[in-house]
Amino acid sequence: xxxxxxxxxxxxxxxxxxxxxxxxxxxxxxxxxxxxxxxxxxxxxxxxxxxxxxxxxxxxxxxxxxxxxxxxxxxxxxxxxxxxxxxxxxxxxxxxxxxxxxxxxxxxxxxxxxxxxxxxxxxxxxxxxxxxxxxxxxxxxxxxxxxxxxxxxxxxxxxxxxxxxxxxxxxxxxxxxxxxxxxxxxxxxxxxxxxxxxxxxxxxxx
Numbered sequence: 079x080x081x082x083x084x085x086x087x088x089x090x091x092x093x094x095x096x097x098x099x100x101x102x103x104x105x106x107x108x109x110x111x112x113x114x115x116x117x118x119x120x121x122x123x124x125x126x127x128x129x130x131x132x133x134x135x136x137x138x139x140x141x142x143x144x145x146x147x148x149x150x151x152x153x154x155x156x157x158x159x160x161x162x163x164x165x166x167x168x169x170x171x172x173x174x175x176x177x178x179x180x181x182x183x184x185x186x187x188x189x190x191x192x193x194x195x196x197x198x199x200x201x202x203x204x205x206x207x208x209x210x211x212x213x214x215x216x217x218x219x220x221x222x223x224x225x226x227x228x229x230x231x232x233x234x235x236x237x238x239x240x241x242x243x244x245x246x247x248x249x250x251x252x253x254x255x256x257x258x259x260x261x262x263x264x265x266x267x268x269x270x271x272x273x274x275x276x277x278x279x280x281x282x283x284x
Contacts, residue, residue, distance in 0.1 A: 099179030103137050106278045107176045109201065110269070112185045113194060113248065114211030115240045116226060117218030119257035119265070120185040123211065126262050127269050128183050134281045139175055140183040141168060156237050162193050169197035176205060181278070189245040204276070208251040209269070213258045215240050 100106050110127070112120035121142050128140045146168055147154070154160040165188050172182045188194050198206040218240065219227040230238035237243040253272055255265045273279050 096177045096179065099177075103179050105136055105181070105280070107137075107179050107181055108205050108207060108273070108278050109172045109176050109182045109184060109197070110207045110209060110273075111172075111188070111194065111197065112183070112209045112211055113188045113251075114257070115213060115215065115218045115245055116187060116238075117221040118211035118213040119255075119262070120187075120211050122262060123209075123255070123257075123265055123269070124183040124185040126266055130266060130270065131181060131279070134279070136279055136281075137180045138183060139180050140185065141172065141175075143186040146186075156243075158190070158237075158243075161190065162196075165190075165193040166196060169200050172197065173200050176201065181273075187239050187245070189239045189243065191246045191249065194248065207253070207272070208248055209253045209255060210248045210251040211257050212247075212254055213256075217258050 096107060110124075112124050114120050121144075124140045124142070128138045131138045147164070150171070151164045151167055154164050165186065168184065168186060172184055175182045188197075194208060198208070200206075222228065226235060226238065227241065229235045230241040239245050253268065255268060257265065260268075270281065274281065
């Protein structure tokens with residue numbers, strides 16, 4: 079996609095920076111990006127992690143793929159070009175929210191490695207935490223409460239990830255969560271351990 083620049087705009091430096099907000103919040107900000115097939119547990123994990131962090135007074139915001147497509151990206155379809163633009167937009171939004179001092183929990187299928195790389199390269203090393211929700215297609219279809227896989231297999235939904243459009247497994251994600259074998263609580267424990275070990279947050283044990 080051709081990059082459009084506006085020569086009539088000038089970047090304005092803020093007076094309050096990310097580090098100032100992190101200092102006020104007593105924790106670092108970051109982007110935690112959940113990727114995987116539809117039904118792999120991305121949204122459930124993102125919101126469950128947010129519940130835990132919120133109870134510890136950590137500033138968070140969860141961005142869900144379906145919700146974004148009803149607002150910011152409602153003009154986009156599901157072609158490869160539109161999917162790339164969808165991820166580009168949410169990447170920019172996630173970066174802004176991270177700069178505002180929040181831990182941003184992003185749950186998007188984001189099937190293409192190149193698109194996830196675009197978001198990773200928007201921020202500094204360590205700011206983008208890619209979490210691959212690893213679940214087989216059969217299991218994801220069995221969890222399909224919205225009936226999307228059935229519609230995709232019947233041809234009602236074209237270019238559906240895992241059926242008529244590919245999903246590219248991350249080459250080197252920060253975390254792999256086997257959501258077929260692990261419970262939500264076990265996954266959350268692994269997520270909490272990772273962000274504590276990497277000094278993003280330090281939770282008070284209850």
